[in-house]
Amino acid sequence: MNTDHITALITGANTGLGFEMAKALADQNVHVVLAGRNREKVEGAIERIKRTSPDASLEVGVLDLTSLASVDAFAQNFVAQHKELHILINNAGVMVPPPSLTKEQFEIQFGVNFVAHFALTGHLFPLLNATQGARVVTMSSIAHRGASIDFDNLGLEKPYDPWREYGQSKLADLMFALEFDRRLRAHGSDMLSLGAHPGVSRTELTRNLNDIPPGIEMMAPAQGAAPALVAATSFDVEGGQYWGPDGPEERSGEPGLAVIDPAARDEQQAAKLWDWAQEATGLRFPV
Structure with a gap:
């Protein structure tokens, strides 16, 4: 992708992976909107x-992903101020926090990691669709493997299991990325939707972990950001791909195509999740 005169929006861009993505894109002459919950940060x-x-051409975006009203307001303001959006990286995430709910009463990981980003993408879809060759990259995780979507436990209806809920949210992210691309192809769009993951990276996302298992080496944030940057900018990628580190168990390494768990390829379940998300957010796209 020729990065001259390109506008990118990255959620969770004030720290960790998102910060490294913003820095790398800015160094390629991309105008980057850094979205985060706290303006000062x-x-x-x-x-x-x-x-x-x-x-560097940089812009502040204030966005609270625990509130769909905030997502709506942010998107409306963004559309009013920008004529194009070439790259959207749905990066911000929550990992294994204490049990809590979003404003709309979704379990916090599922609500922030998946529902809010589905809503943000939906609100921005007309702008993305009007931009030639736009890309949407949604961050997943190796934790999507072995996970499943429990439609009866999206709002802490069952006893809280932080890792189960995290895996569910990251599976939903990857299912979203793949299903979005299928729908884009069906509509004849030139937009690309891809997934990416950072392997095991040392960021603030790990702040709720009491300890890291022995033998696990964590990559620097810049290394963890690399697969998403490839997905967002490389001429060689295709819609529906999933990028991550190419090392053992995809925990570290150079960017390469990552393994997609069969659950994420379940098109019937993905369509059910998409229908659920449309009802939850009131957004229908692509249309």
Whole structure:
């Protein structure tokens, strides 16, 4: 992808993987909108990038993914201020926090990691669709393997299992990325939807972990961000692909095509999840 005159939006861009994605894209002359919940933290991230890249084209976005009303308001403001959106990276995430709910009463991981990003993509779809060759990259995880979608437990209806719920949210993310691409192809769109994952990376996402299992080496955030950046910018990618590190068990390594669990390829379940998300958010796309 020729990155001149490109606009990218990255959620969770004030720290960790999102920060490294924003920095890398800004260094390629992309205009990057860094979206985060806290304005001061986003402004601080922009200042850090400017120290080494003073000519970087960066913009603050304030977005609370625990609230669909905030997602709606952010998207409306974004559309009003931008004529094109070439790259959307659905990056922000929550991992194994204490049990809690979003404003709309979804389990926090499922609500932030999947529902809010489905809504954000839906609100921004007309702008993305009007931009030639737009791409949407949604971050999943190796934790999607072995997970399943329990439609009777999306709002803490059952006793909380943090890793089960995290896996469910990341499976939903990958199912979304793949189903979105199928629907784009059916509509004859040139937009691409891809999934990516960072392997095991050292970011603030791990703040709720008491300890890291022995023998697990964590990649630097810049390394973990690399697969998503390939998905977002490479000329060689195709819609419906899933990128991650190419090392043992995809925990680390260079960007390569990643293994997709059979559950994420279940088109009947993906269509059911899509229908559920449309009802939950009131958004229907692509149309």
